[in-house]
Amino acid sequence: MTTTPALAARLAAFVRDMDAAIEASPCESGAMLACEALLRELIAHDDWLPEDCARPHPTYYQQYLLYRDPADRYSVVSFVWGPGQRTPIHDHGTWGVIGMLRGAEFSRAYAKVDGRLVAAPTEERLEPGQTALVSPTAGDIHLVRNAFDDQVSISIHVYGTDIGKQTRHVFDPGTGAAKPFVSGYANA
Numbered sequence: 001m002t003t004t005p006a007l008a009a010r011l012a013a014f015v016r017d018m019d020a021a022i023e024a025s026p027c028e029s030g031a032m033l034a035c036e037a038l039l040r041e042l043i044a045h046d047d048w049l050p051e052d053c054a055r056p057h058p059t060y061y062q063q064y065l066l067y068r069d070p071a072d073r074y075s076v077v078s079f080v081w082g083p084g085q086r087t088p089i090h091d092h093g094t095w096g097v098i099g100m101l102r103g104a105e106f107s108r109a110y111a112k113v114d115g116r117l118v119a120a121p122t123e124e125r126l127e128p129g130q131t132a133l134v135s136p137t138a139g140d141i142h143l144v145r146n147a148f149d150d151q152v153s154i155s156i157h158v159y160g161t162d163i164g165k166q167t168r169h170v171f172d173p174g175t176g177a178a179k180p181f182v183s184g185y186a187n188a
Contacts, residue, residue: 010048014038014076015067018158022073028095028135028160035074035097035158036131043099043129043156049078053187056082056152065164065185072162077185079144081105081153086145089117089171090181095135095160100126103146103153107132110141110171117141117176126155141171164188 021034042048053064059082067076081103089110098107106123125147126132134140146153157163164185169178 010042010045011067014042018074028137031160032095032097032133032135036133039097039099039131039156039158040129043101046101049101053078054080054154056080058082061085061087062186063183064187068162075159075162075164077157077163079155079157081146083151084146084149087143089141089143089173091140091169092134092159092163093136093166093168097158098126098132099156100128100130101154101156102128103148103151105144105153105155106147107142107144109139112176115176117171117173
């Protein structure tokens with residue numbers, strides 16, 4: 001990963017402040033609230049993300065590791081959405097805070113009802129500077145897609161573990177059947 005002065009300064013400050021926040025409030029709700037405020041500060045500037053962690057793939061969205069806490073308390077990831085790209089319906093198995101850096105994305109929440117998936121009636125649109133939360137306790141299943149068919153969008157995600165090695169699930173939209181997966185990272 002190419003390191004620029006802005007990357008080094010902004011991401012280092014975010015990591016330092018996240019470490020302090022998690023030390024002060026290691027519970028999920030405290031960590032998420034602190035992370036959301038810190039992530040808003042980070043995504044308020046678009047001069048720090050290295051170019052090699054902002055590259056789209058022509059077919060698949062990319063997940064680039066920016067930082068992994070040595071104790072696996074959290075990880076920071078850039079998601080790069082090529083035009084029209086989307087995720088399958090999936091979960092995370094941990095808390096997460098998503099912040100929009102460039103472009104926009106849509107997220108549609110799903111709930112399990114009697115073993116079947118039920119989609120929320122509307123999608124949530126995330127614009128630059130905005131954040132969204134996911135958590136097994138507050139809603140953890142969704143489908144995310146680039147809001148644009150003609151441009152790249154980038155969001156920054158912070159998860160309450162090393163998301164690249166976390167066992168998660170993709171869900172069949174018809175049956176709700178879950179299939180485990182581990183995402184890894186495009187740059188690791």
